[in-house]
Amino acid sequence: MKYFKMLPVLLLSAVLSFTGCNDKTSTPTKDALNATEVSKTPSKATTTTPPPTNLEPAQNTAGVWHYTCTKGCPGGAGSAVNCETCGIRLAHNQSYHTPVNMNTNTNPSAIPYANPPVAAEPSRNAAGVWHYVCSKGCEGGSGTTGACKTCGTALAHNTAYHQ
Incomplete structure (x- = not known):
């Protein structure tokens, strides 16, 4: 009975010693550390982002660039990059997206339902009468x-202007 009290202590120490000698550790061995060599010269970093796929061409069928320089430099690009001439970021050209006019007729009367532009009326008529008066x-x-x-009140239409 005297030795039964010491039995749990002996069992615990035996279990600890056997598990402490396990060869399957998570720390790398000396051979594994030597296998990984570090390069003394830095290498170029490679980008993991793929280049963007440009679904539209840089110029449309009429030869209009998708992005052009705001200063009017010649040329353009298919994306918003810097201008090759002046270095400013290229701006989006909305006319790139307008459809190409297949009708080469420049006569406005030949276009159906075309309204001629209305000329603005002069401030005074031939007699010198104002269109709007106080x-x-x-x-x-x-x-x-x-x-x-002079006084700030609203101007009224002058019917004498049209006579």
Whole structure:
């Protein structure tokens, strides 16, 4: 009975000693450390990002560049890179996306439903009458609606202008 108290201590020490001698450790061995050599010269870093796939050509069928220089330098590119001439970042050219006009007829009357541009009316007619005048009778007037320059009230349409 005297030795039964020492039995658990002996069993615990035996288990610890057997597990401590296990060869399957997670630390690398001396041979494994020697196998990994470090290069003395740095190598070029390789990029892991693939180059972008450009689905559209740099120029459309009319020869318009997708990105052009804002300073008007000749040429362009298919993406927003720096200008080869001045170094400024190229801007998107919206006219690249406009469809090519297959109709080469420049006569506007031949285009169906084309409205001719309306010429702006002059501020005064041939008699010197203003198109818009002050409703309070201030001197002067304007060719468009707005405020009187003298008193600040709204200008009224002058029907005498059209006579």
